[in-house]
Amino acid sequence: MAKILVTGGAGYIGSHTRYFLEQRGHSVMVVDNLSRGHRELVPDKILHVLDLHDKQRLAALLKQERIEAVIHFAAYIAVGESTQHPEMYFANNVGGSVSLFEAMIEAGVDKLVFSSTAAAYGTPKKVPITEDQDIAPINPYGESKVMVETILDWLDRYRQFRSISLRYFNACGAEPAAGLGELHDPETHLIPLILRAVQTGKPVTIFGDDYPTPDGTCIRDYIHVSDLSEAHINAVEHLLNGGASDIFNVGTGIGHTVKQVVDAVEKVTGKKVPSTIGPRREGDPPSLVADSRKLQTTLGWRPTRADMEVIVRDAWHFAEAHVLKQK
Numbered sequence: 001m002a003k004i005l006v007t008g009g010a011g012y013i014g015s016h017t018r019y020f021l022e023q024r025g026h027s028v029m030v031v032d033n034l035s036r037g038h039r040e041l042v043p044d045k046i047l048h049v050l051d052l053h054d055k056q057r058l059a060a061l062l063k064q065e066r067i068e069a070v071i072h073f074a075a076y077i078a079v080g081e082s083t084q085h086p087e088m089y090f091a092n093n094v095g096g097s098v099s100l101f102e103a104m105i106e107a108g109v110d111k112l113v114f115s116s117t118a119a120a121y122g123t124p125k126k127v128p129i130t131e132d133q134d135i136a137p138i139n140p141y142g143e144s145k146v147m148v149e150t151i152l153d154w155l156d157r158y159r160q161f162r163s164i165s166l167r168y169f170n171a172c173g174a175e176p177a178a179g180l181g182e183l184h185d186p187e188t189h190l191i192p193l194i195l196r197a198v199q200t201g202k203p204v205t206i207f208g209d210d211y212p213t214p215d216g217t218c219i220r221d222y223i224h225v226s227d228l229s230e231a232h233i234n235a236v237e238h239l240l241n242g243g244a245s246d247i248f249n250v251g252t253g254i255g256h257t258v259k260q261v262v263d264a265v266e267k268v269t270g271k272k273v274p275s276t277i278g279p280r281r282e283g284d285p286p287s288l289v290a291d292s293r294k295l296q297t298t299l300g301w302r303p304t305r306a307d308m309e310v311i312v313r314d315a316w317h318f319a320e321a322h323v324l325k326q327k
C-alpha cells in the first residue's frame, strides 16, 4: 500500500478519490488551499491547508510524509469564469501545477495522476471521442489543462517523471454513504441544478432545444464520480507498479440528452422538474461522448454505476441530506 498525496482533496472529485484510496488501503494526505474546496469533506488529521505556489512547504511535506505518488486535482474548473479571467486560470492551473512538479522533483517524487478534461477536444469532429482526436480547446480552462498535459510529456522525456492524464467527461453523482457529494459555489452543473429546481420549485433553464439530437437537447457522457475515482486509483497503482505515462478518456460511452436527465430525475424523486427552455449556452457542442476502451483495456477499469437512475439517486441522497444539514 502506498503513501499518496491528493491535491484539491477538499473538492468534489478529489474528496471522493481520497475516500476510495483509503478504502483500497492506501495512506492519503490532502493538500488544499480551501479557496474553492470544503473543509468538511476532508478528515482534519490528513488536511494540509496549503497553496500549490508554496513550493518550499510542498517539497517539505512530500519529503516528511515520504509520499510515493501524487493525484493532482487542485484547479479552477468553471469554463465561463475562465473566459472572463483567462490569466487567473493560467496562473492557478498551469502555474500551480508547475510549482507542484518542481516540489515533486526536489523531493524525488516522480509519479503523478493528472485531472484533465474532455474540454481538451473542443468541438470534436467525431463522436464517440478517442484519445487520438485533435486537441483543440475552445476556452482557457480547456487550454490550461492541455498545457499541463504538454508539460507532463516533456517531464516524462527529460525527468523520467511518469504521469497519467485522465480526460473526464461529465462528472456527476455522489457517494452519500461517505457523506460526500457535489458542492460547487456557484453551481453551474446540470444535475445539481435540476435537483435544486426540484427542491426550491424555481425552474432550471435547459440551454437550447434546437440541437441536431433526437430531442433537440445536448448529449453528454455522465460519469459517476465513484467510477471516476476508481479510474484514478487504477491509474496511480499502474504507475506505482512501473507503468508508463499515458492519457485516457474517462466516460461511460453512453450519451444522455438534457431531457433524458430531467426524466430520470422525475422518476427517481417522484416529483415534476420545473424547467424552461432558454437559448443555447455559448461554446456547448451538441454531443460529447467518450470512447473509453483504451482505459478499459489498459488499466482494466469498468464503470459500474453508468445507469442514469443510479447517478441521480446518489446525487439526490446527497442533495437531500445537505439541505437538511443547512436547515
Ligand code: UDP
Binding pocket: 170, 188, 189, 190, 191, 193, 204, 205, 206, 207, 208, 218, 219, 220, 258, 281, 284
Ligand atoms: N445545461 C443546461 N442547463 C443548465 C446547466 C447545464 O441545459 O443550467 C446543459 C448544458 O448545456 C450541457 C449539459 O447540460 O449540455 C451539461 O452541462 P454542465 O454544465 O453540467 O457540464 P459541461 O458539459 O459544461 O461540462
